[in-house]
Amino acid sequence: MATTVVCWNIAKRHDAWRQLVEMDADVALLQEAGRYPYDVASRVDIGPREHWDSHYWNSDWYKPRFPRLFDRWSMVVKLSDRVEVEWFKQVSPISDTAEDEIAVSGIGTIAAARIIPRDAAPFIAVSMYGRWIAPHRSAKSNMKVGYPDGSAHRIISDLSAFIGNTDPGTHRILAAGDLNMAFGGKDDAPFAPRERTVTDRMDALGLEMLGPQHPHGRQADPTPEYLPADTRNVPTYHTTSQTPATATNQLDWAFASRGFHHGITVRALNEVDEWGPSDHCRLLIEVSG
Template sequence: MTTRVVCWNIARRPAPWDELLSMGADVALLQEAGPVPEDAAAKIDTGSREHWDSHVWNSDWYSGRWDRLYDRWPLVVKLSDRVEVEWFKQVSAIGEPEADEVAVSGIGTIAAARVVPEDGQSFIAVSMYARWLRPHSSTNSRWKIGYSDASAHRIISDLSAFIGDIDPSTHRILAAGDLNMIYGATDDNHLALPARERTVYDRMDALGLEFIGPQHPAGVQANPTPHGLPPDTLNVPTYFDVGKSPETAYKQLDYVFASRGFHEQVTVRAMNSPEEWGSSDHCRLWIEVEA
């Protein structure tokens, strides 16, 4: 059996929910998801609020600081009856969560579930969103957007809870999402923090999580090669800038990882041609997991 997974940053837009329903996928790993529109809610199962909403476990400390902690979230979504989904409830970063819980150290950065195909082995599915964080005011930094590598490292720390052996082949983990990083960026890339970002990919590798891509030819490349990437880059754009269109996309921000060994059963393709891009500023990643 092939389990069909779509990974997509939907930018809190309503239109992608209808597109998800038309794709024939079994599971969606979403980032920046807002409320499910009423017309789609009856056909989509997002699990309990405890699996995605950090307000549930992390609300007291921010009381009185601002109106809301966050308004968009990573989700693991069930789209078909070909699979069962067992969501992990989020709790704070404690040392010994219960069997149906996952300890989370970042707000709005991760959602996790066990996916059980009707005819195949189960696997852990994780939706990742490396949120931008701004430098402390004491730095007087000019980085107005901030940095995403700190969020990514928090995600990796949380992922580590599902790794209980030095042998990666004992794990079946699929982790995908928007890391807000440019894979393989050269040191002169002004849109990245290359040295810092490389530590994220190195750490994934050290945990036995293989980088799956997508990489060309599993997606359309930007032409010409964007500044700040090596000439032999295999990156495929997955995001276009505000006010632009898919035709102008040149940055890859979305990626897929899988446990070493299990990764041989996983394929991914970026749906990044203008004709199939979809209604978000990020394109969809189509992932197939063989039984």
């Protein structure tokens, strides 16, 4: 029996939690997860707070500047009794961690757990969130939002701790989430070269990009100008001026260990009638074997 994983940036929407628990899925990899509503409390298990809350491994350096570090966490959520979940507690980026820890170098960017299906081998599941990082003030940049690839490279460094052999067939890792990057843009697209450094690094670690790609999702019509005509990208995010019907950007992606990836399918639930209450659609991931 396949293990069903839902990857979703829920934008702190309570209705997204409600829709999630109606899907009969086993595990959710969430980004921008705020508090869940009380009416779903008995149907979700978010594990120990140490697995997602960066306050647990930080000092009080932030208090003079911010009331809290972050409130839109990445999480690994247990949704069924068909799997057991062993969450990894976050600790500061040290070089030697305990069996139940993961060293993290970004705030709110990653959460990880070992998923143990009832009838299949365990695998590591990682929820990724490529937070935007503002340029340093000395750069005098006109990039108001910033850039996400810095967060993505921190994520890759953190999850690489689970890769202890040059043969990717020895690993069973599924990493998915909102990376805030389109990938596959034209060579003259402003951030295409920086985005390629992320996929190149994933590939070097033996992590295959699974998409989703067309036909496993509806494509944007017309094709965005920054993408080539033969793109297979499928929109997974809409801006405040768009709707699910007019969404153009694919920002959500899944990767898996080479070899392990053959038993995994990924589809974007991006049809208008299945999009859901968030500005991101869901990725439906089936893990077999």
